Amino acid sequence: NAGVTQTPKFQVLKTGQSMTLQCAQDMNHEYMSWYRQDPGMGLRLIHYSVGAGITDQGEVPNGYNVSRSTTEDFPLRLLSAAPSQTSVYFCASSPPLPASTDTQYFGPGTRLTVL
Amino acid sequence: QQPVQSPQAVILREGEDAVINCSSSKALYSVHWYRQKHGEAPVFLMILLKGGEQKGHEKISASFNEKKQQSSLYLTASQLSYSGTYFCGTLGAGNQFYFGTGTSLTVIP
Numbered sequence: 001n002a003g004v005t006q007t008p009k010f011q012v013l014k015t016g017q018s019m020t021l022q023c024a025q026d027m028n029h030e031y032m033s034w035y036r037q038d039p040g041m042g043l044r045l046i047h048y049s050v051g052a053g054i055t056d057q058g059e060v061p062n063g064y065n066v067s068r069s070t071t072e073d074f075p076l077r078l079l080s081a082a083p084s085q086t087s088v089y090f091c092a093s094s095p096p097l098p099a100s101t102d103t104q105y106f107g108p109g110t111r112l113t114v115l
Numbered sequence: 116q117q118p119v120q121s122p123q124a125v126i127l128r129e130g131e132d133a134v135i136n137c138s139s140s141k142a143l144y145s146v147h148w149y150r151q152k153h154g155e156a157p158v159f160l161m162i163l164l165k166g167g168e169q170k171g172h173e174k175i176s177a178s179f180n181e182k183k184q185q186s187s188l189y190l191t192a193s194q195l196s197y198s199g200t201y202f203c204g205t206l207g208a209g210n211q212f213y214f215g216t217g218t219s220l221t222v223i224p
Contacts, residue, residue: 043214103159
């Protein structure tokens with residue numbers, strides 16, 4: 001049981017490049033989400049999904065796309081990277097919503113730098 | 116809808132107690148507490164549900180005042196391992212989860 005995995009762990013992009021951050025979970029969780037955390041700041045919700053085929057925007061969705069074709073995978077796409085997207089990105093999952101008695105399980109994070 | 120935490124930062128000596136507060140402008144149905152160490156992912160501490168009792172985990176406990184839309188985290192007899200940033204979290208409209216502003220806790224020998 002690997003929990004929540006994220007790849008890559010580190011990434012450097014140039015302005016304008018696109019890339020996909022991968023997130024996978026093997027706990028059969030319905031709820032998955034992406035957060036970004038800027039230095040010294042809290043976590044802000046980018047996009048989330050309550051199940052396969054269903055996604056919705058969070059607090060800071062601009063510049064990012066997501067899709068959820070399977071229960072296990074929830075990739076985050078940066079369409080055209082900008083320096084303002086330099087951050088640490090965390091993926092999380094939980095069953096089935098965070099309001100339950102269970103918690104969100106976090107991946108180790110992806111540290112992204114955009115030059 | 117982001118919950119506001121206080122204080123923003125606190126420094127303690129080993130063995131001292133601390134209280135971290137989390138306040139929301141919206142009605143709360145549950146409150147989650149997490150701790151994050153530098154360079155790591157947040158780690159779940161506990162959840163408090165509306166109408167539920169105060170939770171505790173070793174020397175860390177929390178309360179939830181639904182009427183005041185507030186939750187407090189209590190750390191007693193702090194240890195060096197308690198250092199980190201503490202976040203509360205709540206579920207908002209449309210199944211969006213909001214983390215609080217964070218409280219940096221440093222425990223010194």
